[in-house]
Amino acid sequence: MVGSALERRLAREGCEILTAGRQELDLIDQSAVRAWMADRRPDVVIIAAAKVGGILANDTYPADFLYDNLMIEANLIEAAFRNDVEKLLFLGSSCIYPKFADQPIDEDALLTGPLEPTNEWYAIAKIAGIKLCQAYRRQHGVDYISAMPTNLYGPGDNYNLQSSHVIPALIRKAHEAKLAGAPSMTIWGTGTPKREFLHADDCADALVHLLKVYSGNGHVNVGSGEDMTIEALATLVMQIVGFEGELEKDLTKPDGTPRKLMKADRLRDLGWTPKIGMREGLETAYRWFLDHQNMAKL
Numbered sequence: 208m209v210g211s212a213l214e215r216r217l218a219r220e221g222c223e224i225l226t227a228g229r230q231e232l233d234l235i236d237q238s239a240v241r242a243w244m245a246d247r248r249p250d251v252v253i254i255a256a257a258k259v260g261g262i263l264a265n266d267t268y269p270a271d272f273l274y275d276n277l278m279i280e281a282n283l284i285e286a287a288f289r290n291d292v293e294k295l296l297f298l299g300s301s302c303i304y305p306k307f308a309d310q311p312i313d314e315d316a317l318l319t320g321p322l323e324p325t326n327e328w329y330a331i332a333k334i335a336g337i338k339l340c341q342a343y344r345r346q347h348g349v350d351y352i353s354a355m356p357t358n359l360y361g362p363g364d365n366y367n368l369q370s371s372h373v374i375p376a377l378i379r380k381a382h383e384a385k386l387a388g389a390p391s392m393t394i395w396g397t398g399t400p401k402r403e404f405l406h407a408d409d410c411a412d413a414l415v416h417l418l419k420v421y422s423g424n425g426h427v428n429v430g431s432g433e434d435m436t437i438e439a440l441a442t443l444v445m446q447i448v449g450f451e452g453e454l455e456k457d458l459t460k461p462d463g464t465p466r467k468l469m470k471a472d473r474l475r476d477l478g479w480t481p482k483i484g485m486r487e488g489l490e491t492a493y494r495w496f497l498d499h500q501n502m503a504k505l
Contacts, residue, residue: 208363209255209298209356212411220415225249227256235278237285244286251418252287252295254280254336259300260370262325262395262463269328276332284339288349295351296418297340299333299426301403301469302326303355311432311470314355314425323464337426350422354414357430357469361407361488362495374404374489377441378496381448391453392445395460398438403468405431406488409481416479428469431481447489 210226217224225247227234232243234256258275265272280297287295304312305320317337322330340351360374368376377394384392413429421427435443441454483491 208361208365208407209359209410211363212361212407213253213255213414215408216411216415234282235275237278237282240282241286241289244283244290244292248290249287250293252283252292253414253418254283254295254297256283257298257300257333259329259365259372261372261376262461264370265326265329272326273328273332276329277335280332280336280339284336284343284351287351288343288347293350294418295340295349296414297336297351297353298414299337299353299355300329301355301357301428301430301467302330302464303333303337304467304469306464310466311468312428313470314428314473317426325461325463341424344424352417352421352423353426354417354429355426355469356410357403357405357428357467359405359407359410361492363407364492364495366496373402373437373440374444374492375496377444378448378489378493381441381445381450382493382496384452385448385450389452391455392441392450393455393457394437394441395457396437396462397458398441398454398456399436400462400464401434401436401466401468402440403430403432403434404440404485404488405429405481406483406491409483409488412482413474413479416477417474420477425473427473427477428471429474430469430471432468432471432475434466434468435485443486444489444493447486447493 233239256279258272304316306323308316337353340353343349343351364375365371366375366379380392
């Protein structure tokens with residue numbers, strides 16, 4: 208999702224775009240990554256690749272989420288350094304912050320408290336990626352930066368209910384409930400946790416902006432600066448999909464972090480603001496799902 212959004216955005220920059228899809232390159236294979244980087248010799252590297260998933264996937268496959276993400280980022284950062292890449296941008300996740308961090312979450316909240324247990328494996332790997340970029344900056348003087356996107360959604364998202372995040376899961380549930388004529392659809396937990404969301408195309412635009420204007424040691428939050436409850440989100444999705452049934456809550460399932468809103472002042476001060484509103488963004492996501500249902504349900 209993020210990679211394709213970056214391709215769309217970079218197409219406006221007049222640059223040659225190099226990609227490495229899963230069929231071409233195994234990013235966990237250090238030798239393969241070194242060989243690819245030495246052959247292609249990019250000027251800039253954006254690390255958008257990661258093993259990602261929702262609460263269920265994180266809780267079920269903790270070793271995979273920790274190991275795979277550690278290997279992906281370490282292999283790419285080290286190979287970039289070996290091949291004199293001029294600039295590197297590492298993408299983290301808002302789950303790097305403590306579970307009960309003050310809201311909105313400032314970049315300085317990193318490592319100030321315990322993580323949310325349901326996704327700590329992924330969070331630890333992403334924290335390691337930030338620190339690896341900082342370590343290479345400190346030891347070698349390279350221009351490696353990190354950005355922390357909030358919860359992303361949009362075209363190309365993962366709609367598999369066993370591994371998806373909340374927005375694609377809600378879109379698929381509402382769509383299938385509508386087709387089945389179901390009286391209701393169910394969400395996990397109480398529906399009261401609040402989350403911040405950003406469209407993938409807005410994220411890509413922010414990342415290109417950071418590559419142009421930012422060279423600092425600290426990571427930068429990339430978010431909309433606004434949040435909403437899961438219940439309100441589900442209601443909005445139901446409206447967009449056209450499902451008129453009831454919304455039920457499965458209280459046996461976890462809520463996760465009570466609230467997660469990132470402070471976006473650093474990015475705003477650098478001259479960037481989001482352009483895609485929530486309803487507009489969800490409508491584009493639903494249209495993509497309708498056009499790619501066979502692929503979206505894998």
